[in-house]
Amino acid sequence: xxxxxxxxxxxxxxxxxxxxxxxxxxxxxxxxxxxxxxxxxxxxxxxxxxxxxxxxxxxxxxxxxxxxxxxxxxxxxxxxxxxxxxxxxxxxxxxxxxxxxxxxxxx
Amino acid sequence: xxxxxxxxxxxxxxxxxxxxxxxxxxxxxxxxxxxxxxxxxxxxxxxxxxxxxxxxxxxxxxxxxxxxxxxxxxxxxxxxxxxxxxxxxxxxxxxxxxxxxxxxxxxxxxxxxxxxxxxxxxxxxxxxxxxxxxxxxxxxxxxxxxxxxxxxxxxxxxxxxxxxxxxxxxxxxxxxxxxxxxxxxxxxxxxxxxxxxxxxxxxxxxxxxxxxxxxxxxxxxxxxxxxxxxxxxxxxxxxxxxxxxxxxxxxxxxxxxxxxxxxxxxxxxxxxxxxxxxxxxxxxxxxxxxxxxxxxxxxxxxxxxxxxxxxxxxxxxxxxxxxxxxxxxxxxxxxxxxxxxxxxxxxxxxxxxxxxxxxxxxxxxxxxxxxxxxxxxxxxxxxxxxxxxxxxxxxxxxxxxxxxxxxxxxxxxxxxxxxxxxxxxxxxxxxxxxxxxxxxxxxxxxxxxxxxxxxxxxxxx
Numbered sequence: 001x002x003x004x005x006x007x008x009x010x011x012x013x014x015x016x017x018x019x020x021x022x023x024x025x026x027x028x029x030x031x032x033x034x035x036x037x038x039x040x041x042x043x044x045x046x047x048x049x050x051x052x053x054x055x056x057x058x059x060x061x062x063x064x065x066x067x068x069x070x071x072x073x074x075x076x077x078x079x080x081x082x083x084x085x086x087x088x089x090x091x092x093x094x095x096x097x098x099x100x101x102x103x104x105x106x107x
Numbered sequence: 108x109x110x111x112x113x114x115x116x117x118x119x120x121x122x123x124x125x126x127x128x129x130x131x132x133x134x135x136x137x138x139x140x141x142x143x144x145x146x147x148x149x150x151x152x153x154x155x156x157x158x159x160x161x162x163x164x165x166x167x168x169x170x171x172x173x174x175x176x177x178x179x180x181x182x183x184x185x186x187x188x189x190x191x192x193x194x195x196x197x198x199x200x201x202x203x204x205x206x207x208x209x210x211x212x213x214x215x216x217x218x219x220x221x222x223x224x225x226x227x228x229x230x231x232x233x234x235x236x237x238x239x240x241x242x243x244x245x246x247x248x249x250x251x252x253x254x255x256x257x258x259x260x261x262x263x264x265x266x267x268x269x270x271x272x273x274x275x276x277x278x279x280x281x282x283x284x285x286x287x288x289x290x291x292x293x294x295x296x297x298x299x300x301x302x303x304x305x306x307x308x309x310x311x312x313x314x315x316x317x318x319x320x321x322x323x324x325x326x327x328x329x330x331x332x333x334x335x336x337x338x339x340x341x342x343x344x345x346x347x348x349x350x351x352x353x354x355x356x357x358x359x360x361x362x363x364x365x366x367x368x369x370x371x372x373x374x375x376x377x378x379x380x381x382x383x384x385x386x387x388x389x390x391x392x393x394x395x396x397x398x399x400x401x402x403x404x405x406x407x408x409x410x411x412x413x414x415x416x417x418x419x420x421x422x423x424x425x426x427x428x429x430x431x432x433x434x435x436x437x438x439x440x441x442x443x444x445x446x447x448x449x450x451x452x453x454x455x456x457x458x459x460x461x462x463x464x465x466x467x468x469x470x471x472x473x474x475x476x477x478x479x480x481x482x483x484x485x486x487x488x489x490x491x492x493x494x495x496x497x498x499x500x501x502x503x504x505x506x507x508x509x510x511x512x513x514x515x516x517x518x519x520x521x522x523x524x525x526x527x528x529x530x531x532x533x534x535x536x537x538x539x540x541x542x543x544x545x546x547x548x549x550x551x552x553x554x555x556x557x558x559x560x561x562x563x564x565x566x567x568x
Binding site (some may be wrong): 044047 | 186188
């Protein structure tokens with residue numbers, strides 16, 4: 001089944017939102033994400049544009065400044081909640097892994 | 108060595124991967140995409156090199172936009188930052204180029220890309236293709252109806268056959284584009300649902316170009332088979348069509364330069380398209396017909412007067428005349444023959460009609476049909492046999508008569524088969540004669556004698 005919109009976040013969504021903890025130009029996100037992940041995750045320019053539009057529509061981020069073509073954004077409370085939810089989901093996964101393999105290693 | 112070249116822009120709109128590969132291949136050959144035109148894409152010769160192209164779709168864009176929207180500007184800024192330079196746009200499609208060795212793709216989320224393509228296809232090309240498909244289907248129904256109702260007229264005209272053939276070509280292109288897209292989308296969605304990556308898009312450029320070349324070849328064959336007058340009429344038709352298209356595109360581009368909004372531009376362009384089609388095609392067609400009639404006046408035609416009315420009289424050479432059959436010679440005859448030829452059927456319609464007046468000269472009419480493909484023989488024969496189907500008369504006593512052709516003895520005509528026209532139970536002097544691949548439908552104003560039957564066979568077979 002296709003992913004229900006923003007019920008879970010893709011890796012790219014997760015890191016874009018993470019970048020917007022602080023006010024940030026859209027364009028700078030393209031540099032920040034690979035820097036943050038050691039080059040493991042890259043966000044394409046088209047994907048970034050579309051995700052920013054969708055985040056704005058969903059109220060997960062808001063626009064803070066428009067300087068010509070440059071726009072900056074910041075995470076909203078709703079965006080933060082969705083990030084937290086994703087974090088909890090990831091933690092649950094990690095916990096489950098540790099519970100299974102941790103027990104095996106102990107025995 | 109030429110510095111530029113143009114490629115026909117017959118690309119499948121959503122064929123993102125196919126277009127990219129085509130452009131990258133051209134770059135390796137030294138051809139760099141310079142501009143996207145309405146019908147062709149222009150390439151400029153340069154050094155052969157490895158370039159990366161990216162085709163993306165911006166669903167909110169339209170061919171009527173006076174310029175890029177703020178959103179498009181922002182996207183381009185993002186792309187430029189990532190090393191992608193905009194080469195050109197056409198409707199929702201945007202083509203970028205990168206000289207970097209391994210650039211980050213513009214689209215890195217296949218689900219988002221799939222939805223973007225879907226929105227763009229729905230808005231950009233499907234309305235046009237569905238409209239074209241509807242027109243094709245209606246025309247095909249009309250052609251099949253014509254084939255059913257008057258098979259001889261249809262089968263003996265290369266132009267009519269070509270018109271039907273063109274509708275099939277257009278139908279196939281629309282079906283490839285629409286059907287191909289839905290099948291690809293289903294495959295792409297399924298792949299994403301099972302954790303796969305973006306499925307290569309499907310392109311039909313080669314198949315569609317092949318179909319277009321077949322169409323051009325068929326047109327050339329058809330035009331070569333008809334007279335100069337028909338060729339001139341067809342070419343004038345094509346010129347009128349090109350004039351309408353150029354005018355409509357000119358209006359759209361002019362309004363864009365004048366910064367009309369996309370909505371206003373669309374409305375004005377649409378109205379102009381309808382008005383110009385009616386005016387240019389209407390006025391143009393009349394002018395073309397008049398001009399062509401002057402350039403190719405009908406030969407062997409004169410007129411005569413009778414009781415204040417003007418009548419046309421033809422002086423064509425006929426393969427069989429009343430004089431040859433009966434010895435009656437007169438100048439008061441109109442001798443008319445026209446031929447229709449296609450690669451399937453040849454048809455000659457001949458008439459020797461006495462001038463309207465007080466004379467009592469007998470008339471003679473005949474149609475000669477040569478069937479070139481045996482499996483069409485029965486269709487042609489039945490078309491002649493059933494030409495009066497549905498005709499019925501009621502006499503003063505209330506008796507109803509039907510006209511039909513009944514098979515009679517072929518021996519007197521020395522033919523394979525002979526059918527005689529009957530009005531009810533009364534025989535007429537109209538016959539259908541079958542000689543090999545040739546079928547003759549002949550109508551006398553008198554009862555033909557054995558000698559006249561022999562002359563008919565000698566002259567027409």
